[in-house]
């Protein structure tokens with residue numbers, strides 16, 4: 617049973633109407649604020665995050681880059697339930713993710729969130745466990761180190777989830793964002809660590825945010841992890857373990873890009 621209305625998808629033919637509406641609203645609000653804010657709006661990059669093209673009116677994800685992103689793709693991550701990615705970690709999607717995460721392109725959040733609508737649908741429509749379809753979803757972003765979030769001007773995954781939730785709600789699956797996990801400030805950067813190293817690093821650094829267990833899931837509410845890139849799967853596994861330990865197990869995860877070496881052999885394999 618299809619939970620999410622795919623006609624709302626943004627990944628195949630440019631931004632959805634919801635995404636466009638959000639951008640139009642943001643621009644209007646900026647112009648109403650002040651001349652300085654309007655100038656900032658003019659200076660902000662409005663080019664495609666994937667290829668740098670600057671379509672009239674501005675947009676973070678052009679139709680050509682959408683065409684180049686073949687997702688959604690199932691990803692096999694043992695211990696995390698069903699996982700789906702918007703596409704592979706290469707080409708325009710890789711550039712857009714890096715631009716959003718590391719180069720200050722916060723304006724890409726609505727477009728990248730739009731790419732996650734189909735992966736959410738994949739997670740909830742290819743189930744084989746007989747579980748009932750969810751009536752709502754709680755999006756739990758994979759946490760960033762506090763220092764990294766400060767450098768990025770805020771937690772990029774929380775921002776992404778907050779852009780995704782209204783898209784899912786508009787598509788018929790009421791969604792909310794719950795930053796239920798946190799990384800200790802002394803957590804090491806996982807870049808350069810192998811899978812075992814990442815797992816050990818994360819296991820000692822992840823904990824429920826605010827020092828308290830996440831709220832119990834409401835009846836029919838599914839908990840879904842959201843991350844930017846999956847590589848070894850260690851981050852998602854560690855997050856899933858903490859959530860399960862806190863009594864709110866995740867049904868799976870959606871990620872923007874799949875950089876794992878091992879993928880499900882074909883699309884129907886989830």
Ligand SMILES: [Zn+2]
Pocket residue numbers: 664665666667668669677678679680681682708
């Ligand atoms: Zn493009």
